[in-house]
Amino acid sequence: xSISFVVKMAGILGIIALGLMLTLTSPTEIGPLGVLVFFTTxxxxxxxxxxxxxxxxxxxxxxxxxxxxxxxxxxAAVLAFGPIMVIMARSFGAVNLWTLSLIxxxxxxxxxxxxxxx
Numbered sequence: 001x002s003i004s005f006v007v008k009m010a011g012i013l014g015i016i017a018l019g020l021m022l023t024l025t026s027p028t029e030i031g032p033l034g035v036l037v038f039f040t041t042x043x044x045x046x047x048x049x050x051x052x053x054x055x056x057x058x059x060x061x062x063x064x065x066x067x068x069x070x071x072x073x074x075x076a077a078v079l080a081f082g083p084i085m086v087i088m089a090r091s092f093g094a095v096n097l098w099t100l101s102l103i104x105x106x107x108x109x110x111x112x113x114x115x116x117x118x
Contacts, residue, residue: 003068003073004051004055004067004068007047007048007051007052007073008048008052010044010048011044011045011047011048011049011052012048014041014042014044014045014048015045017037017041018038018041018042018045021034021037021038021041039084039087039088042084042087043080043081043084046080046083046084047076047077047080049080050076050079050080051068051072051073051076054068054072054075054076054079055068055072058072070118071114071115071118074114074118075111075114075115078107078110078111078114079107079111081107081110082103082104082106082107085103085106086100086103089103
């Protein structure tokens with residue numbers, strides 16, 4: 001099994017788990033562990049979507065079937081954390097231009113670190 005297959009299957013299972021969590025439970029009855037599972041599952045689903053988009057971009061840009069490297073998966077992992085931070089800021093009621101710019105700066109700095117160090 002390739003890593004791409006595992007990431008895509010994790011994304012599909014994440015979508016199913018999120019669908020079940022959103023239809024069968026409410027935020028008051030799920031508890032702190034359920035919120036942690038929700039955010040983790042959401043992160044895995046977004047990571048799977050970003051890695052698929054990045055792989056499609058590479059196919060389009062390079063006009064060939066390029067296998068994704070470790071650096072590419074790390075880049076997708078950093079990009080996937082951006083929407084999670086926006087959702088967490090939204091839960092605190094602190095979404096404004098300043099918060100969004102700080103989140104974007106964090107993601108850009110983390111991307112720079114991944115591209116230079118790995």
